[in-house]
Amino acid sequence: MKFRIRQYIAIILLILVNGVYAATENLYRSPNFIAVNKAGTLLFISEETSNTISVMDINTGQIHRRYNLSGTPGGLICSEDQNLLYVTCGQSNGVISSIDLKTHKINDLISAGHTPTSPILDSERQRLYVSNRYDNRVSVIDLKTCRVIKNISVLREPIAAMLTQDGNHLFVVNHLPDNSSSKDYAAAEISVIDTERLEVFQTIRLPDGSTAAQGICLSPDGKFAYVTHIMARYKMPTTQIERGWINTNAISIINVANFTLLNTILLDDVDRGAANPWQPTCSADGKYLCISHSGSHELSVIDQQAMLKKLALVGTDKNPSRVSDSPDDVPYDLTFLTDIRQRISLPGKGPRGLAIVDDTVYVAEFFSDTIAKVKLTDDKKQKTSSLPLGPAQTLTAIRKGNMLFHDAGICYQQWQSCASCHPGQGRVDGLNWDLLNDGSGNPKNTKSLLYSHRTAPAMALGVRADAESAVRSGINHILFAMPQERDAVAIDAYLKSLKPIASPHLVNDKLSISAQRGGKVFESAKCVSCHNGEMFTNQRSYDVGTGTGLDKDKSFDTPTLIELWRTAPYLNDGRAKTVYDIFKINNKVDEHGTTSNLTDQEIQDLAEYILSL
Ligand code: HEC
Ligand code: HEC
The missing domain is CATH 1.10.760.10 (Cytochrome c-like domain)
Incomplete structure (x- = not known):
């Protein structure tokens, strides 16, 4: 009898502890995208783990309203007349909602595809374009009738999009390579959709090894599109990390007029990586191109005109570059941005989405639940400050592991994070790597870490006894750092917490x-x-x-x-x-x-x- 009572008490305690634990995980906000109203007075900040949108008054830095959503927000955009906010949210049950900013009513307009993201407004045609990440499709929605007029297939995991100034073309960023990885070319590509005929009319290839493509923006004159991505040197054995030997971090420049890749520029310095470039955005006057680096917790502020000018002169007799003799050298040149870019350390962790209002950049710091505020000036004495989205929370082991997994701060010279090869929450980059744990000359395709801890041994050849040992050897031999046991334990906790996402092949949650x-x-x-x-x-x-x-x-x-x-x-x-x-x-x-x-x-x-x- 006594034993029974004790058992009951133990069970009740367990339930209580688990309840508190789950509640703490939900307390994080995790800001990921920022939209601004046309007047430049309000920031709309989507918060991934609390399923909310915060509205921040730019003048005061105060949050004056918070909207609760039915699922995880995947992107947001404010209407031209500033009356509506369109939000994409949810996963396999994705919806597009509109929030009336006067009455504060939330309307689920239309059910969308799997994990809708990056809503783009075409005010002229009264349309919304939405990238459904896991259906590999872009939905075109007529806002007058609230109907999907077409679903257009793109390549793999469309994650961000941008409309040209004339509204005639939509550039869609595919997050991952869509090829076999044992051939000559494996890279993420850009799909260009003709918005008149509503079909893909061209695909722009990024250089071999481009992966984890993340964001896209248009230069204010409409001439160039900038795409952030990783440039993996996946054909080399991972024997060293210096000088970008494994992963480098890049921006590709696309010439909008003729849909061609102009060139790819590295964002790293010779002895210091700028890991996991996330979102690019230009200031309205075209002076600056700003890029958040979610792995190295920085903001790059590039002199856009100087960068374009320098690029145009490479290969001519006025070439200002001492390293790149021809345009073909640029994607390997770790000095290209020296003198024309400022690297600014941000106060918080995991900077992702950003917005620029006048001369100020606002950056969503995912893991700190803060918005960093950076004033743009040329004098290299930028003032940065931090605006909290709520009270600071203590870190659970899972949250800490999540943060470390995305943190290039634990990598020698911050070239990469675990997420550089395992993007999408511990999944895959679609590339092969010649890791040295099983000998050299036998590249292996990156494995997903979902359930890795429940399916020992680890690695294709089973050369690691279990995922725990693979995590520690990853820190040691791939990030070239000494693993701290408490960090490794936190990463284990994070990876063990990963849950599968419902397959897009299911029909109403059932097998077809x-x-x-x-x-x-x-x-x-x-x-x-x-x-x-x-x-x-x-x-x-x-x-x-x-x-x-x-x-x-x-x-x-x-x-x-x-x-x-x-x-x-x-x-x-x-x-x-x-x-x-x-x-x-x-x-x-x-x-x-x-x-x-x-x-x-x-x-x-x-x-x-x-x-x-
Ligand atoms: C340069 C790319 C790269 C980086 C960076 C990287 N990994 Fe991996 N990881 C791989 C590849 C490739 C495999 C599969 C290798 C194989 O099958 O032999 C793998 C496999 C694993 C596995 C085993 C999966 C299984 O179930 O077999 C774990 C666990 C793992 N990685 C964790 C990590 C952690 C933690 C980090 C950061 C400390 C990290 N990885 C960083 C490329 C990378
Ligand atoms: C004798 C054991 C065995 C049998 C039987 C078997 N598999 Fe496999 N399967 C494996 C092994 C081992 C691998 C890994 C091969 C490799 O990585 O090259 C694998 C790999 C795979 C993969 C690739 C997974 C990935 O992530 O790359 C798929 C899919 C798969 N099997 C499905 C099947 C199906 C479907 C069948 C039945 C037609 C089947 N397997 C029968 C052992 C088996």
Whole structure:
């Protein structure tokens, strides 16, 4: 009896502790995007973890209203007449809402795709363009009828967009490469949509190794688009990190008139990286191009005109650059911005979205729940201050781990954070890396860290006993820093807290008819003998005929199939662009399940099933 009472008390305590714990996680605000009204008097700040929008009075720095949303905000924009705020929110149940700024009523206008983000207003045509990140589609919404008039397929994870000045073209940033990673070219690309015909009419290639493309902005004269992204030197072995040997951080400049890439400029300095460039924005007078760096907690303030002028002179006899002889050298030149850019350390952690009002930049500091305020001047004595969005919260282990995972401050010379190769909350960059833990000359496709702690061993060849050891060796051998045990424990806690996102292949949260048929093929083709249990892996290694010449051991750890839809390309070296390719091209002699006897339709069904997990 006594034992029972004790058990009950223990259970009640556990529930209480968990309740308090969950409540604390929800107290964080995590500002991610900022919009401004036309008059430049109000900032609208979306807050990712509290599902709210704060309205800040620019004059006083005070929050004078807060709106509660039905889901996670993915972007916001204020109408031309300043009466409405359009907000995209939610994940698989995404909606576009409008907030009436006079009556404060929130209207869910229309249900959108999976994780709608970056709403763009076309006042002329009375339209809204929304990028649905996980459907890989852009929705075109007619605001008069509140209807989706077209869904336009783009490449992979559209995350940000921008309309040209004449309104004729929408530039859409695809976050990740959409290629096999074992070929010559793997990079994120820009899709250009013709807004008259409502179709993609051109794709602009970013340089090989461009990944985690994040933001885009237009120069005030409408001539150039600036795109922030990482430039991964993924073809080199990760033997050192100095001078941008592994990841560099860049901005690509697109010539809007002819839809071509003008060039790509590195944002790092020779001995100091400027990790995880997030959002670019120009000041209205075109003098400055400002970029937030979420990994190194900085703001780059670039003299836009000087940068364009210098670029135009490279390769001529008036070339001012001592390093770049020709335009082809620029994407490798770590000195290009010297003298024409100021690097400003921000007071808070994790700067993401930003807005410029007159001569002041406001930056959303995700992990500090603050807005940094920076006055733009040429005299290199910028005044920075910090505006809190609420009372400061203590850090839980998960929040601290989340912060460290995105923090290049723990990397030698702050070149990269864990999120540089594992963007999207510990997922993948779509590239191969030749890490040295399994020998060299055998690049491996980046793995998602979702459920990594529940599916030991770690790494394709299982060379790390578990995720804990991979986390510590990551800090040591990839960030070139000494792992602090308490930091590593926090990163473990964060990674263990990751939850899968519902697959865009599901129909009303259920398997489609094709996926249901595929579930039966999954059994008959003997997939279940290895991909079984809750995690779809028996955690053992097998040679399924996918080894390359340079792998000493051709047995690979059976990977989990959960969230497979998000982790292309596939197989240890990312050679398969699609699941279909794994079986149609890479399993001719049935070493990897029995698939050679399957019809094309059966393989499609099988793919549909595992892409729904
Ligand atoms: C330069 C790119 C890069 C960076 C930076 C990076 N990783 Fe990785 N990570 C990879 C690749 C590639 C793999 C898969 C390697 C393999 O399969 O052999 C991987 C695998 C892992 C795994 C094992 C996943 C599994 O289930 O097998 C963990 C855990 C991990 N990384 C954690 C981290 C942490 C924590 C950091 C920051 C300290 C980090 N990584 C930084 C590229 C990177
Ligand atoms: C003998 C054990 C075994 C069987 C049977 C098996 N698999 Fe696998 N599977 C593996 C191993 C090992 C890998 C890793 C191969 C690699 O990385 O090159 C893998 C990789 C995969 C991948 C790629 C995952 C990724 O993230 O890159 C998919 C998808 C997959 N299997 C699905 C299936 C399906 C569907 C079947 C049935 C037709 C099947 N497997 C049968 C062991 C097995």
